[in-house]
Amino acid sequence: MAEIVAFEGKRNSRLFVAWGTAAIRDGEALINTTRQISAEFDPAEFQMLVSEGVLTELAAPIGISEEDAANPLVVLEIDVAEGFETELYLDRNRITTVLASSISGTRHCYVFASHEVFRQVANTLISQFLHCLLYVEKWKEGHDQLLRSAIALDAHHPVVNALRATRSKSPDAFLPIAKNNLRTEEARSVFESAWAAFTHDDLRYVLKYKGGLVRDEGGIQIGDVAKLMRLLQSAHGVLASSIARLHPFLDRPPETQLYELKAASAEFHFTVPPVSLGERLARYMELQMFEQALDGHVPSDGPAHPALVEAVRQIAAPTEETTVLQRLGAAALRPVRSAIEVTDASEEWSEPLTVLGYQSGLVRDTEQIEVNLFPGHRILVSSTDNGSGDRPIGLDFLQTSRDFLFRPALYKIQRWRSESRERFFLQEVVVMQPGAKGTATAIHSSIVPGAFVCNLSLRVARKTTTVLTFGNASLSGVDAQAVGDARKWMLAFAEICRELELTDTRHARLVPHGFKMPNLYEVLWAVAELGGKAHQTEVVQTINARFSKSALVNNTRREVLRNKALLQFAKTDSQVFVLTQEGRRYLGACNRITRRTQ
Amino acid sequence: MPNYRWFHAFRRNSPKEVLDVLRHGPKVHPNPKCDTRRHKGTLGIDPSCVYAYLGRTLEAFGDVAMVLPTNAVKGKVSPFDTGGLVNKIDPINGLTEGEKRTFLNAFTWPISKMPSLLQVHPTDKKAQVLKYLDGISPPSAAGPSVLWPNAKATSAIWNAKNDWRAWTWEVRSPEQVDASKLEQWSCSTTLYTDILDYVDSLGHSASWFGDIAARYVHGGVSDLVVQWKARQAA
Numbered sequence: 001m002a003e004i005v006a007f008e009g010k011r012n013s014r015l016f017v018a019w020g021t022a023a024i025r026d027g028e029a030l031i032n033t034t035r036q037i038s039a040e041f042d043p044a045e046f047q048m049l050v051s052e053g054v055l056t057e058l059a060a061p062i063g064i065s066e067e068d069a070a071n072p073l074v075v076l077e078i079d080v081a082e083g084f085e086t087e088l089y090l091d092r093n094r095i096t097t098v099l100a101s102s103i104s105g106t107r108h109c110y111v112f113a114s115h116e117v118f119r120q121v122a123n124t125l126i127s128q129f130l131h132c133l134l135y136v137e138k139w140k141e142g143h144d145q146l147l148r149s150a151i152a153l154d155a156h157h158p159v160v161n162a163l164r165a166t167r168s169k170s171p172d173a174f175l176p177i178a179k180n181n182l183r184t185e186e187a188r189s190v191f192e193s194a195w196a197a198f199t200h201d202d203l204r205y206v207l208k209y210k211g212g213l214v215r216d217e218g219g220i221q222i223g224d225v226a227k228l229m230r231l232l233q234s235a236h237g238v239l240a241s242s243i244a245r246l247h248p249f250l251d252r253p254p255e256t257q258l259y260e261l262k263a264a265s266a267e268f269h270f271t272v273p274p275v276s277l278g279e280r281l282a283r284y285m286e287l288q289m290f291e292q293a294l295d296g297h298v299p300s301d302g303p304a305h306p307a308l309v310e311a312v313r314q315i316a317a318p319t320e321e322t323t324v325l326q327r328l329g330a331a332a333l334r335p336v337r338s339a340i341e342v343t344d345a346s347e348e349w350s351e352p353l354t355v356l357g358y359q360s361g362l363v364r365d366t367e368q369i370e371v372n373l374f375p376g377h378r379i380l381v382s383s384t385d386n387g388s389g390d391r392p393i394g395l396d397f398l399q400t401s402r403d404f405l406f407r408p409a410l411y412k413i414q415r416w417r418s419e420s421r422e423r424f425f426l427q428e429v430v431v432m433q434p435g436a437k438g439t440a441t442a443i444h445s446s447i448v449p450g451a452f453v454c455n456l457s458l459r460v461a462r463k464t465t466t467v468l469t470f471g472n473a474s475l476s477g478v479d480a481q482a483v484g485d486a487r488k489w490m491l492a493f494a495e496i497c498r499e500l501e502l503t504d505t506r507h508a509r510l511v512p513h514g515f516k517m518p519n520l521y522e523v524l525w526a527v528a529e530l531g532g533k534a535h536q537t538e539v540v541q542t543i544n545a546r547f548s549k550s551a552l553v554n555n556t557r558r559e560v561l562r563n564k565a566l567l568q569f570a571k572t573d574s575q576v577f578v579l580t581q582e583g584r585r586y587l588g589a590c591n592r593i594t595r596r597t598q
Numbered sequence: 599m600p601n602y603r604w605f606h607a608f609r610r611n612s613p614k615e616v617l618d619v620l621r622h623g624p625k626v627h628p629n630p631k632c633d634t635r636r637h638k639g640t641l642g643i644d645p646s647c648v649y650a651y652l653g654r655t656l657e658a659f660g661d662v663a664m665v666l667p668t669n670a671v672k673g674k675v676s677p678f679d680t681g682g683l684v685n686k687i688d689p690i691n692g693l694t695e696g697e698k699r700t701f702l703n704a705f706t707w708p709i710s711k712m713p714s715l716l717q718v719h720p721t722d723k724k725a726q727v728l729k730y731l732d733g734i735s736p737p738s739a740a741g742p743s744v745l746w747p748n749a750k751a752t753s754a755i756w757n758a759k760n761d762w763r764a765w766t767w768e769v770r771s772p773e774q775v776d777a778s779k780l781e782q783w784s785c786s787t788t789l790y791t792d793i794l795d796y797v798d799s800l801g802h803s804a805s806w807f808g809d810i811a812a813r814y815v816h817g818g819v820s821d822l823v824v825q826w827k828a829r830q831a832a
Contacts, residue, residue, distance in 0.1 A: 008818050008819065009786030009788060009789075009818055010788055011788065012791070014791070018788050020820075021821065023655075032657065037761070039658075070824075130760050154815045168798050173665065177806065180811035181814070325816075544724070552728060552732050553732075
């Protein structure tokens with residue numbers, strides 16, 4: 001077995017985290033896992049690299065399998081400092097992508113399969129750090145360390161950069177540097193919001209009416225004002241949920257604050273009070289979102305919520321004769337641009353899918369629930385909105401039961417997608433109590449991560465406390481009370497799904513946004529094309545010619561190591577790949593998917 | 599033709615020194631006792647030079663790496679890491695100092711010859727270019743003496759005992775390299791936080807750093823090399 005002995009980069013006592021490409025010692029070789037380049041392991045040279053800060057040596061080596069060692073591994077080290085245990089805690093129940101780990105004193109080390117997987121985890125940690133930093137009452141030295149740690153995890157994060165600039169000794173001088181750390185237009189937009197929320201004094205949003213509702217002599221009737229306030233309250237509920245969902249480091253913003261009412265000129269002034277940075281940002285972003293809604297743009301994280309559409313429609317055009325103007329911050333008053341557009345040509349709803357899974361968590365005071373549908377695939381769904389603004393059916397147990405986690409249940413979900421986003425909405429949940437029966441219409445795909453095999457009709461029944469039947473197969477241990485036990489039956493369930501998917505490949509698939517067949521498919525296809533057995537160089541050339549890629553031998557061999565049931569090295573020559581019978585079946589299913597989706 | 603870049607990796611003792619290199623360009627290592635300068639003495643390279651490698655670099659050469667276009671560096675080139683000749687590259691490491699110098703001189707050309715040299719190694723065949731960028735040994739020859747027989751030196755350095763350093767193109771520039779052409783750079787993520795703190799302490803006088811920050815790639819030297827592999831092959 002190989003051992004991770006170090007990672008690229010230098011530990012820094014002014015930070016709580018350090019991370020980098022893993023360095024593996026495998027016998028007499030030292031391997032850089034990102035580049036899969038090895039050199040002879042020379043203890044003296046290794047110590048020199050450590051002392052020069054090129055590598056950080058782990059307190060104790062972490063053993064890793066040959067299969068995992070073929071990945072571009074990343075090591076994250078967290079020094080769990082006193083006073084920041086919550087922020088620096090990596091919840092293994094929620095983060096299931098840790099390949100290996102070790103603890104030495106206060107230092108916790110985690111290994112991830114790639115930079116991409118690491119980035120997702122880094123984002124979760126940054127959210128934990130930011131939640132602390134944005135809502136802290138008294139800033140201490142440790143908070144500077146936490147902010148630096150966030151930068152070390154992602155130097156391009158917009159809110160981290162805005163906060164770093166705010167905390168600068170010379171914010172105006174640091175501002176252009178922070179902006180230069182941003183890499184996308186979306187990041188720049190979030191940065192501007194955060195910078196304004198953290199530093200500007202006037203964050204006032206003004207809504208002004210002219211003509212129509214407004215009396216000729218000036219003023220506005222109290223009934224119209226009351227109605228307007230109710231509509232604003234209604235919009236707030238939807239927008240606040242969007243803010244919390246889009247920015248997990250922010251709490252749901254409190255109710256919109258009316259600061260000034262100029263009745264004679266029918267002007268309503270809303271403001272962001274001088275509270276914590278987190279609340280200021282959440283409130284300011286909500287006002288921005290409201291301003292955009294009055295210009296016809298709904299929050300982009302889901303379909304237009306009916307309550308929001310109706311509220312905005314009435315606020316933006318209470319009568320035909322009324323002109324509505326708005327401004328945010330120092331901008332000048334201007335007419336609202338248009339009523340909200342309910343339908344977007346790119347929007348699309350899937351057919352409802354009824355899938356087996358279990359609930360693994362509650363998020364934001366029960367506003368969202370986390371559902372596990374397959375090993376490594378969880379979705380967050382709203383417990384208050386089924387996509388039409390109504391509460392999903394069957395969620396009463398959240399209020400009446402304390403043991404709602406890990407119980408097998410049938411989830412009826414629907415996918416909403418627009419040009420750039422997708423989101424699942426829960427329609428109904430049926431907890432599979434002993435004696436319960438139901439029908440699943442979809443299973444998670446074993447071939448394409450995040451995809452579903454649809455149009456099925458599989459009987460599901462919980463015959464006893466511990467056993468559940470799914471089609472013709474049985475699952476035991478479904479009375480799990482803990483995440484580890486629930487994962488066990490989910491793994492067994494995944495095997496059943498895989499067999500179902502490979503046995504009959506005719507069914508339709510619902511594939512995720514930006515869907516791309518995994519690299520494994522290309523290797524399987526190339527080996528099959530070359531007669532089921534081929535030298536690795538030929539395989540790589542065939543892939544590159546067919547898929548216009550620049551695949552490399554190392555990456556291609558990695559797929560063989562990872563998928564031993566589908567591909568094997570020839571016994572006589574380890575540079576020759578052989579397609580197994582299972583591999584042929586798998587490729588058949590893959591071909592079916594590509595034909596259906598291309 | 600591939601979009602090759604020169605990679606220069608270095609290490610310095612403070613954020614200020616790192617920024618000095620990124621801002622004004624790499625120049626000869628300030629410490630005469632550093633490995634690079636000692637090796638050059640052995641090989642008789644005079645004057646001391648700045649070193650860069652075509653297509654990639656090694657994190658062991660430094661925790662900061664710069665990516666430069668091919669026209670940003672002037673000097674002489676060789677199809678191996680000259681530092682490696684001293685004690686890494688088999689069998690040259692076992693030769694006398696005089697023999698090492700002879701070998702180096704036989705495979706040294708002015709950088710102006712680079713387009714024609716690349717036609718010979720790694721050639722412009724896509725598969726060969728990918729192998730070169732991936733650090734895999736050239737399959738076609740036992741060493742540069744096979745590809746350039748007129749060089750009057752023979753040595754099979756492209757063998758299984760050696761690594762990437764035995765077949766990488768290296769440029770040695772006696773002049774300070776032009777940093778205005780810096781395309782991207784990276785360093786360890788912890789060092790970057792120190793750099794930001796240092797820049798912050800300079801206040802308005804550090805406005806020049808904005809342009810350097812815009813070229814920073816988060817993730818470290820290895821990640822920078824991997825990201826550029828695909829871009830160079832395209």
